[in-house]
Amino acid sequence: MADYLDKLPGFVDTIRSMKETIITNIVLIGQIPAPTFNEKRRTSLFMERLAEFQVDECTTDGYRNPIGIIKGTRESKPPIFVVAHLDTIWGKDIDHYYTIQENSITGAGIMDNSVGVGILVSLPEIFRKLNLSFESDIVLAGVIQSLGKGNLRGIRHLLKTWASPIRGAVCIESAPLGRLNYYADGMIRCEVDCNISTDSGSDHKFKPNAILVLNEVINQILKLRLPQKPRSRVIIGKTSGGHMHGVIAYDATLGFEIQSNSDKMVRSIFNSIKDIIEGTSHEYEVDLKLKTLSNIHATKLTFNHPLVKSTVAVMKKLDLTPISGPSESELSILLSRNIPAVTLGITRGDNYHQQNATVEIEPIFKGIAQIIGVIMAIDNGVCDEHQLD
Amino acid sequence: MNISWIEKNTFHYSEFSDLHRLADEKQRKNLKISLCLPTLNEEKTIAKEILIMKSELMTRYPILDEIVVVDSGSTDKTREIARAYGADVFEADHILPDLEKFKGKGENLWKALYIAKGDIIVYLDADIKNIHHRFAYALLGPLILYDNIKYVKAFYDRPIAIGKNKIRPTGGGRVTELVIRPLFSLFFPELTQILQPLSGEYAGYRELFEAIPFPIGYGIETSLILDIYEKWGLDVMAQVDLDKRIHRNQDTRALGRMSFAILQTFINRKKKLGLVDYKEKLYNEMIQFNLVKNKFKPDIYEIKGHERPPMIEVPAYREKFKKPDELTPLHESIVEATL
Numbered sequence: 001m002a003d004y005l006d007k008l009p010g011f012v013d014t015i016r017s018m019k020e021t022i023i024t025n026i027v028l029i030g031q032i033p034a035p036t037f038n039e040k041r042r043t044s045l046f047m048e049r050l051a052e053f054q055v056d057e058c059t060t061d062g063y064r065n066p067i068g069i070i071k072g073t074r075e076s077k078p079p080i081f082v083v084a085h086l087d088t089i090w091g092k093d094i095d096h097y098y099t100i101q102e103n104s105i106t107g108a109g110i111m112d113n114s115v116g117v118g119i120l121v122s123l124p125e126i127f128r129k130l131n132l133s134f135e136s137d138i139v140l141a142g143v144i145q146s147l148g149k150g151n152l153r154g155i156r157h158l159l160k161t162w163a164s165p166i167r168g169a170v171c172i173e174s175a176p177l178g179r180l181n182y183y184a185d186g187m188i189r190c191e192v193d194c195n196i197s198t199d200s201g202s203d204h205k206f207k208p209n210a211i212l213v214l215n216e217v218i219n220q221i222l223k224l225r226l227p228q229k230p231r232s233r234v235i236i237g238k239t240s241g242g243h244m245h246g247v248i249a250y251d252a253t254l255g256f257e258i259q260s261n262s263d264k265m266v267r268s269i270f271n272s273i274k275d276i277i278e279g280t281s282h283e284y285e286v287d288l289k290l291k292t293l294s295n296i297h298a299t300k301l302t303f304n305h306p307l308v309k310s311t312v313a314v315m316k317k318l319d320l321t322p323i324s325g326p327s328e329s330e331l332s333i334l335l336s337r338n339i340p341a342v343t344l345g346i347t348r349g350d351n352y353h354q355q356n357a358t359v360e361i362e363p364i365f366k367g368i369a370q371i372i373g374v375i376m377a378i379d380n381g382v383c384d385e386h387q388l389d
Numbered sequence: 390m391n392i393s394w395i396e397k398n399t400f401h402y403s404e405f406s407d408l409h410r411l412a413d414e415k416q417r418k419n420l421k422i423s424l425c426l427p428t429l430n431e432e433k434t435i436a437k438e439i440l441i442m443k444s445e446l447m448t449r450y451p452i453l454d455e456i457v458v459v460d461s462g463s464t465d466k467t468r469e470i471a472r473a474y475g476a477d478v479f480e481a482d483h484i485l486p487d488l489e490k491f492k493g494k495g496e497n498l499w500k501a502l503y504i505a506k507g508d509i510i511v512y513l514d515a516d517i518k519n520i521h522h523r524f525a526y527a528l529l530g531p532l533i534l535y536d537n538i539k540y541v542k543a544f545y546d547r548p549i550a551i552g553k554n555k556i557r558p559t560g561g562g563r564v565t566e567l568v569i570r571p572l573f574s575l576f577f578p579e580l581t582q583i584l585q586p587l588s589g590e591y592a593g594y595r596e597l598f599e600a601i602p603f604p605i606g607y608g609i610e611t612s613l614i615l616d617i618y619e620k621w622g623l624d625v626m627a628q629v630d631l632d633k634r635i636h637r638n639q640d641t642r643a644l645g646r647m648s649f650a651i652l653q654t655f656i657n658r659k660k661k662l663g664l665v666d667y668k669e670k671l672y673n674e675m676i677q678f679n680l681v682k683n684k685f686k687p688d689i690y691e692i693k694g695h696e697r698p699p700m701i702e703v704p705a706y707r708e709k710f711k712k713p714d715e716l717t718p719l720h721e722s723i724v725e726a727t728l
Contacts, residue, residue: 023444024440102470
């Protein structure tokens with residue numbers, strides 16, 4: 001184990017010498033808008049770059065997730081997956097052109113997930129420069145339809161249709177460097193639509209206001225008593241509604257997530273919220289529709305799982321302090337299919353989900369060395385013969 | 390008007406995306422290529438341009454030999470950032486310092502000829518937000534692959550559909566359509582085939598650039614076209630569709646001043662060619678009025694229309710590049726090719 005660990009600090013300088021190519025990939029990919037369900041142009045560029053870097057196979061799966069494969073030296077070894085989601089929260093109308101300064105890159109989506117995707121397509125060239133080969137095939141997967149209503153469809157489809165076993169996986173996120181996700185909470189992501197009829201013949205003496213109705217729903221959700229164990233929470237994440245300042249809102253939408261490390265608790269909170277919505281709908285005589293956008297189960301590796309232990313060792317070797325937390329992302333789907341996996345961040349930055357998101361350039365090189373260290377750990381067999389708890 | 394040029398000498402960047410081929414052909418012809426970026430306060434875009442060009446056309450494919458930044462005295466971090474990303478950075482005033490000093494894009498491009506080592510020079514504006522290495526390789530493609538082509542201009546934007554799955558831009562921006570195209574139509578109808586004569590991205594052989602004068606300001610693009618056309622004809626030129634280029638938008642008053650400089654250049658060229666004769670001297674001030682506290686006040690901009698002579702006439706240049714007094718073989722071959 002120490003053998004590959006000792007090489008990691010030396011990798012950082014070599015990776016830094018490829019700064020131009022790495023940043024070029026981040027910028028070329030990040031500057032193409034890729035809102036969820038509209039990732040086609042970014043997918044094409046992803047494939048184009050992988051082909052240019054001469055991966056052994058470059059294709060899309062049946063769901064149009066772009067994939068590059070670097071062939072391993074031993075056919076008997078299952079492949080290692082390296083995954084980054086392609087989609088962003090930003091629409092096509094947002095300026096995606098990045099600004100590069102001496103030690104930073106700024107622009108929409110850079111922290112979620114342009115750096116991650118840029119690194120993913122740079123890996124073939126980085127492996128070549130570091131003279132690295134692996135026993136396993138390395139599958140570089142840019143997955144589509146991950147965020148929000150995308151409901152992780154890309155990764156779900158990719159894993160569902162992947163015929164052979166998978167040895168282990170690393171999910172790449174732009175930030176923050178030092179994150180180590182190895183467990184995923186159970187989660188239900190929902191949207192409530194409130195629509196009030198605009199017909200003049202409606203029964204209401206006073207028209208209800210869709211925004212105020214949803215406000216009432218929010219107030220009742222906030223009154224729910226949530227346990228500290230199992231750890232649980234409801235996040236009110238999105239609202240929209242109305243048309244003009246001086247006109248009653250006839251429609252409004254509320255988006256929220258229920259998260260807990262117990263699937264049973266997630267379900268129980270969901271049922272309580274469903275009752276609140278039905279009650280409010282009845283009381284205000286309005287149409288309230290509850291839609292479930294995403295549902296993932298709680299799953300985890302234990303802290304003493306060899307992959308987690310090896311990842312911690314890799315990070316410590318690079319003077320990184322691991323910070324753990326749950327992650328409801330590609331990791332959930334990988335773990336739920338019994339594939340040992342971790343999610344790692346590449347660099348530090350500010351203004352996470354804002355248009356002026358900024359990442360630091362220098363930490364990127366250590367962030368990449370860390371990813372390579374974990375791939376080497378998996379290739380050395382740390383995930384072999386261990387099942388998930 | 391014969392429009393065969395637009396059919397023969399108009400390319401799409403995708404025709405030159407085989408970078409292996411370009412690099413091989415460049416090596417076979419033993420060419421040196423310089424990329425020149427004229428700058429003035431471009432700290433937001435300069436790093437991206439240098440970085441992408443260096444990665445794709447120097448590190449990965451040996452197509453460019455150097456990236457030269459010629460700066461007009463930026464007050465932001467343009468020079469610092471450009472240096473940090475590995476470009477050779479020069480202040481225009483420090484190049485040929487004994488000459489009278491001027492400020493302007495044309496001045497930077499002219500002085501770049503003295504600094505750059507390439508047989509081919511690629512000029513790109515430094516404010517391109519959607520920079521991609523195609524901006525350089527597409528301009529180089531025709532120069533490297535076609536022996537008769539010595540000067541290539543970019544065109545982009547404003548797409549229209551032509552036939553199935555094909556789109557092409559129709560023309561240029563406001564100044565192009567309101568000033569240049571009417572002038573070309575009146576005096577040089579053949580040149581209207583150049584779809585975006587004011588595009589700031591072009592490349593050419595040193596032997597062309599060194600043999601023609603450079604206006605120091607906005608008139609540079611127009612004068613290059615007119616002088617190359619007059620000396621060697623349209624057939625040494627080509628244009629390449631770069632798909633899309635995101636500009637920094639300029640207000641109408643700024644475009645007015647740009648138009649003034651272009652008209653000035655154009656009229657001077659016409660006079661030189663003996664095509665027009667003006668009895669009176671032209672003024673060199675652009676006057677625009679502002680309403681200030683209910684009174685109209687003029688804003689007066691002096692636009693002198695200075696021009697640098699052909700670089701080959703500068704003794705220091707002739708010495709540095711060991712230029713003989715007579716025409717070089719390339720000059721002769723260009724003339725022969727156009728006859």
